[in-house]
Amino acid sequence: MGDVGSISCGDALRLTIKVNEETDIIEDAGFQTFGCGSAIASSSALTELIIGKTVAQAEQVTNQEIVDYLGGLPAEKMHCSVMGQEALEAAIANYRGIELKADDHEEGKLICRCFAVDEGKITRAVEKHALTTIDDVINYTKAGGACTGCHEKIERVIDAVMAKKQGTCPSATGHVAAPMVDIVPQKMDSLTQKVQEIITNLRPYLQVDGGGYEFGGCQ
Structure with a gap:
């Protein structure tokens, strides 16, 4: 048996599977799903x-x-399809007597409180499905699909995964920066600092509509 998701999260x-222990073949499978039509259809297809x-x-x-x-x-x-795959993994682990370690929601680790x-x-999800946008993450995990309070945190996760994959450093804009080679530190003047502060305050409002910014400096 494999259980995933939460009724409180929607x-x-x-998923239950019946396995012939001699042949290791799944002879039957059943499911109980709480969710939308797509969730039920995905469970049945599985x-x-x-x-x-x-x-x-x-x-x-x-x-x-x-x-x-x-x-x-x-x-x-x-x-919905991801939930089915995760339930299958949990059921197979249960059949093999393996206890899957659930992610602990330590302080700072819980990104989306709306859907836990x-x-x-x-x-x-970002690594496995090559997700690159907040909308992608919402579609595959539901995280960020209610309020927008966690969007910046999600963007940081995407940025970190992409940076790790490409061997670059995460940028402040939520996008992967160019490789950090021969970068000369520049001293910020007071005008630059003020512009940075203003842009930082505006950033959440831009993200709501799927936008962002990239600071190119002051002249």
């Missing part, structure tokens, strides 16, 4: 995809296969 899935497969083969099923089986999902419902999504889950 989506929850319990059971169809894994029945008849060995546990090792089922492990290779991706959320994209669930989407393809359904003939596609709206971008904003991609998290932590930094670890967002980081994994």
